[in-house]
Amino acid sequence: MTVTDPRPETATPPAAATPAQELQHRPGRWIDNWNPENAAQWAAEGKAIAARNLRWSIFAEFLGFVVRQLWSVVVVSLPAAGFQLSTGKIFWLISMPSLVGGDPAYPLHVHGSALRRP
Numbered sequence: 001m002t003v004t005d006p007r008p009e010t011a012t013p014p015a016a017a018t019p020a021q022e023l024q025h026r027p028g029r030w031i032d033n034w035n036p037e038n039a040a041q042w043a044a045e046g047k048a049i050a051a052r053n054l055r056w057s058i059f060a061e062f063l064g065f066v067v068r069q070l071w072s073v074v075v076v077s078l079p080a081a082g083f084q085l086s087t088g089k090i091f092w093l094i095s096m097p098s099l100v101g102g103d104p105a106y107p108l109h110v111h112g113s114a115l116r117r118p
Contacts, residue, residue: 021033021035022041023041023045023046031049034046036050064101068097068098071094071097072094075090075093075094076090076094078090078093
């Protein structure tokens with residue numbers, strides 16, 4: 001539900017009346033004025049940037065899951081290689097990378113925009 005302020009002096013102009021701003025690339029990987037809802041910006045270069053970011057994101061996720069799965073397979077095979085591990089120790093060896101990787105990521109998911117401001 002959208003709440004609007006009835007006072008005309010506080011009203012914001014509609015999105016169509018707002019002038020479109022061009023993308024500005026800063027040093028590093030920062031882009032200012034990113035607005036995927038702007039059709040002109042999206043057609044000019046936004047779609048290509050979003051597609052590139054999506055490809056890298058999919059690759060990074062895939063790589064993370066592969067490493068995690070490979071670690072699980074290796075840990076289960078350790079007793080066959082001569083390591084004396086109980087079931088509990090195997091469980092902890094498999095679960096620790098997920099816990100260590102997931103715990104620091106939680107604040108970024110919850111407060112990400114505040115933590116990533118330049």
